[in-house]
Amino acid sequence: MTKVIPLNERPAWKALGAHYLQVREVQLRKLFAEDPQRGERFTVETDGISLDYSKNRITDETLKLLIQLAEESGLRERIDAMFRGEKINITENRAVLHVALRAPKSESIVVDGEDVVPAVHAVLDKMAAFAERVRSGAWKGHTGKRIRNVINIGIGGSDLGPVMAYEALKYYSQRDITFRFVSNVDGTDFAEAVRDLNPEETLFLVASKTFTTLETMTNAHSARDWSLAAFGGDEKAVAKHFVAISTNAKEVAKFGIDTANMFEFWDWVGGRYSMDSAIGLSTMVAIGPDNFRAMLNGFHQMDEHFRTAPFASNLPVLMGLLTVWYTDFFDAQTVAVLPYEQYLKRFPAYLQQLTMESNGKHVTLDGTRVAADTGPVYWGEPGTNGQHSFYQLIHQGTRLIPCDFIGFYKTLNPLGRHHDVLMANVFAQAEALAFGKTAEEVKAEGTPDWLVPHRVFEGNRPSNTILAEKLTPEVLGKLVALYEHMVFTQGTIWSIDSFDQWGVELGKVLAQRIIGELESATEPPLTHDSSTTSLIRRYRKNK
Ligand code: F6P
Numbered sequence: 001m002t003k004v005i006p007l008n009e010r011p012a013w014k015a016l017g018a019h020y021l022q023v024r025e026v027q028l029r030k031l032f033a034e035d036p037q038r039g040e041r042f043t044v045e046t047d048g049i050s051l052d053y054s055k056n057r058i059t060d061e062t063l064k065l066l067i068q069l070a071e072e073s074g075l076r077e078r079i080d081a082m083f084r085g086e087k088i089n090i091t092e093n094r095a096v097l098h099v100a101l102r103a104p105k106s107e108s109i110v111v112d113g114e115d116v117v118p119a120v121h122a123v124l125d126k127m128a129a130f131a132e133r134v135r136s137g138a139w140k141g142h143t144g145k146r147i148r149n150v151i152n153i154g155i156g157g158s159d160l161g162p163v164m165a166y167e168a169l170k171y172y173s174q175r176d177i178t179f180r181f182v183s184n185v186d187g188t189d190f191a192e193a194v195r196d197l198n199p200e201e202t203l204f205l206v207a208s209k210t211f212t213t214l215e216t217m218t219n220a221h222s223a224r225d226w227s228l229a230a231f232g233g234d235e236k237a238v239a240k241h242f243v244a245i246s247t248n249a250k251e252v253a254k255f256g257i258d259t260a261n262m263f264e265f266w267d268w269v270g271g272r273y274s275m276d277s278a279i280g281l282s283t284m285v286a287i288g289p290d291n292f293r294a295m296l297n298g299f300h301q302m303d304e305h306f307r308t309a310p311f312a313s314n315l316p317v318l319m320g321l322l323t324v325w326y327t328d329f330f331d332a333q334t335v336a337v338l339p340y341e342q343y344l345k346r347f348p349a350y351l352q353q354l355t356m357e358s359n360g361k362h363v364t365l366d367g368t369r370v371a372a373d374t375g376p377v378y379w380g381e382p383g384t385n386g387q388h389s390f391y392q393l394i395h396q397g398t399r400l401i402p403c404d405f406i407g408f409y410k411t412l413n414p415l416g417r418h419h420d421v422l423m424a425n426v427f428a429q430a431e432a433l434a435f436g437k438t439a440e441e442v443k444a445e446g447t448p449d450w451l452v453p454h455r456v457f458e459g460n461r462p463s464n465t466i467l468a469e470k471l472t473p474e475v476l477g478k479l480v481a482l483y484e485h486m487v488f489t490q491g492t493i494w495s496i497d498s499f500d501q502w503g504v505e506l507g508k509v510l511a512q513r514i515i516g517e518l519e520s521a522t523e524p525p526l527t528h529d530s531s532t533t534s535l536i537r538r539y540r541k542n543k
Pocket residue numbers: 155156157158207208209210211212213216271272357501504
């Protein structure tokens with residue numbers, strides 16, 4: 001079993017506790033006044049992505065201690081172990097190699113004695129050939145019509161990555177193909193997705209690592225019924241209208257999809273780390289193989305940065321350490337991710353699974369309870385929309401909410417003054433959060449005394465600002481990898497397994513049992529607690 005030194009026994013942790021007591025009241029106003037270079041000093045950049053973390057409640061000493069904490073927590077060794085293909089997902093006895101999905105052909109990464117990089121590229125080539133056929137119209141449906149609609153059926157990592165990437169890269173997508181994403185077992189999701197589509201022109205990509213997930217299989221069966229109904233039940237149509245993306249060839253064949261139409265990935269790719277595997281097939285069909293490869297290149301550049309850069313200038317490491325600082329010392333419970341880029345509207349939703357399914361754990365690698373709080377709640381919306389809804393609470397509420405602002409120098413859709421107005425809001429929000437507005441400043445504006453407290457902004461609210469040139473496939477790859485490795489950094493400090501997800505199991509098992517109880521013609525014996533039993537009875541009576 002992995003030996004873990006409890007967090008509160010690590011010297012840097014203890015030192016951070018004492019240091020926190022000294023700096024918790026320190027104002028960003030003061031830190032900036034004392035160091036006119038702070039904005040530049042606390043900005044790091046790699047491969048065209050910059051992170052300004054100067055508006056955080058940290059001093060040089062804080063940084064030094066946080067980096068010491070990373071070292072004492074074995075971050076360097078863990079990074080190396082991950083990239084070497086060691087089985088660091090200990091509870092599932094699996095390697096964690098999403099980094100292999102974007103490794104260039106020249107690299108070699110060995111798992112169980114086998115170099116996985118050639119297999120990765122073989123699947124990429126197969127995806128590319130398929131994507132080109134769909135995009136060019138060479139891939140025909142059962143009645144000889146070209147494919148006009150592509151529907152990805154999947155959930156969790158088999159949905160959130162694909163839908164986020166499609167939305168993020170829509171600018172680069174082939175516009176004469178409609179892309180839709182069905183995830184929810186609520187039949188409305190499927191019904192609305194297909195209501196205006198012609199089955200003869202519709203291709204389903206059934207994406208599921210396990211190919212056993214209840215929601216995905218239920219939707220896939222409904223898709224099969226919908227499709228076959230249009231073809232007089234001719235099973236041969238399945239081969240033209242369904243492909244599978246999975247690690248489970250047996251279940252794919254059982255469903256009736258020819259495994260020749262299956263795109264493979266491997267158990268060392270976690271669901272929430274899989275958007276750049278075959279799970280990204282919808283992305284590749286949308287943006288084309290060259291753009292997909294550019295995205296992989298972006299991922300790889302950030303991987304190399306994470307693997308090689310010193311911690312003090314390592315973007316994912318710094319972001320991970322800052323979250324630990326706020327979560328565990330300032331008792332912050334959430335982090336807001338605020339992309340000022342409409343195309344990134346699904347990015348916060350994508351990050352929710354990445355961060356919370358990874359680090360929502362309370363047990364460490366040695367099976368003991370972690371000595372501090374772990375994964376904060378991630379949430380967010382694109383700016384400027386959020387400013388007109390929840391920013392009030394971030395500015396004047398009682399909770400500390402660290403924010404990540406994400407913006408771009410250039411827009412993909414230049415339109416009058418829009419982009420300058422948008423970006424002015426990024427900088428203004430971060431400035432307002434950090435520096436606020438004092439009672440004196442409010443009074444000086446002639447505000448009546450009784451109104452002054454309402455109009456004061458305390459400030460001292462931390463944020464990161466991430467900037468890049470413009471939203472390209474390559475930049476999206478870098479951004480996602482930045483957050484993936486940030487999550488890994490956090491998980492390493494907390495000594496948790498960021499790559500399992502046992503917490504989703506219990507509800508799945510209970511639901512399986514309850515499905516039978518809801519579907520049974522007569523009421524079966526119900527042995528739940530009195531609340532669950534009466535809810536089931538109420539539903540059965542009224543359904
Ligand atoms: O229930 C959680 C989960 O296992 C996620 O980790 C995963 O991304 C999702 O379900 C979908 O799983 P699959 O790709 O196997 O259908």
